[in-house]
Amino acid sequence: KNEVEQSPQNLTAQEGEFITINCSYSVGISALHWLQQHPGGGIVSLFMLSSGKKKHGRLIATINIQEKHSSLHITASHPRDSAVYICAVRYNNDMRFGAGTRLTVKP
Amino acid sequence: DAGVIQSPRHEVTEMGQEVTLRCKPISGHNSLFWYRQTMMRGLELLIYFNNNVPIDDSGMPEDRFSAKMPNASFSTLKIQPSEPRDSAVYFCASSPLFTGELFFGEGSRLTVL
Numbered sequence: 001k002n003e004v005e006q007s008p009q010n011l012t013a014q015e016g017e018f019i020t021i022n023c024s025y026s027v028g029i030s031a032l033h034w035l036q037q038h039p040g041g042g043i044v045s046l047f048m049l050s051s052g053k054k055k056h057g058r059l060i061a062t063i064n065i066q067e068k069h070s071s072l073h074i075t076a077s078h079p080r081d082s083a084v085y086i087c088a089v090r091y092n093n094d095m096r097f098g099a100g101t102r103l104t105v106k107p
Numbered sequence: 108d109a110g111v112i113q114s115p116r117h118e119v120t121e122m123g124q125e126v127t128l129r130c131k132p133i134s135g136h137n138s139l140f141w142y143r144q145t146m147m148r149g150l151e152l153l154i155y156f157n158n159n160v161p162i163d164d165s166g167m168p169e170d171r172f173s174a175k176m177p178n179a180s181f182s183t184l185k186i187q188p189s190e191p192r193d194s195a196v197y198f199c200a201s202s203p204l205f206t207g208e209l210f211f212g213e214g215s216r217l218t219v220l
Contacts, residue, residue, distance in 0.1 A: 031206055043198060043211040086150065090206065093163040095140075097150040 003027050006087050006098035013105050019074040021101045023087030026068065034061050034072050035086040037100070043086075046072070077105045109133075113199050113212035121220050125187040128215045131180055132201030140209070141174055141184050142198040150198075156182065157205055189219045 005024045013019055023032070034046040047054050047061040049070065054061050058077075063070040074081055082105050087098040112131040120126055132139045140155040154164040156176045164174070171190070176182040186193055199212045 033209060035209075035211075041196060041216075042213050043200075045209045045211070048208045088150070093155075094165070095152040095155075099149050 002099070003096045004087055004089055004098040006101050008101060009099065010102045011104070013077050013103070015078060015105055015107050017077050019077050019081070019103065021072045021085050021103070023070045023072070023098055024068060025089045027089065027091045029089040029091045031090045032063055032070050033088040033090070034070075035088060037084040037086060039083070079105045079107050081105050111199055111201050111210050111212035113215050115215055116213065117216045119218045119220065120189055122190055123188045125185065126189045126193075126217060128184040128197050128217070130182045130184070130199030130212060132182070132199070133210055134180065136201035136203050136210070138202040138205045138207070139176060139182050140200045140202070141182070142200065143195045144198060145195045153184070155205070162205070191219045193217060194219050
């Protein structure tokens with residue numbers, strides 16, 4: 001069983017749509033990361049959360065520690081948001097990754 | 108300030124050869140991480156260092172893999188001997204703290220023939 005489950009695996013949206021990507025985990029964590037990987041392969045850290053909610057531009061990340069669940073929201077999606085979004089959790093001295101959600105935003 | 112710098116960006120080698128991947132973390136960052144990404148297994152943490160000291164190498168797949176951090180500005184990941192199943196993209200990341208935000212290098216794509 002994977003400790004980190006993401007949904008959906010693939011997501012296609014029209015430009016301007018509101019996007020939600022979900023991440024559930026089964027271990028007690030010290031922090032959760034949302035990462036973005038573009039088609040060129042580079043990885044960028046979007047958020048690091050241990051509680052509550054964070055916002056950066058059109059991106060919002062929330063986490064519910066009791067329910068072991070986090071969501072990444074993208075408002076007013078744009079084709080440049082097309083990428084793979086990866087959830088990663090830190091616990092003890094380890095770090096585990098979700099399989100990623102491939103987002104395609106069509107103009 | 109420059110980001111995390113990895114080299115080489117691409118490496119093609121033959122089975123049995125030694126491979127050395129290099130990473131220069133962001134200046135002032137105390138934690139350094141090595142990850143591997145494959146289609147089959149996704150991203151995996153291999154090892155991380157805190158203040159140049161290896162903290163946890165349980166993710167290193169086997170004895171053929173070794174990592175060092177001789178000083179705060181340089182780390183290496185070595186595979187000896189390399190095997191085709193080691194083909195992957197290897198990422199290095201640094202962070203101000205183990206629990207801090209991660210800054211990734213652009214990755215080293217390794218192909219072992």
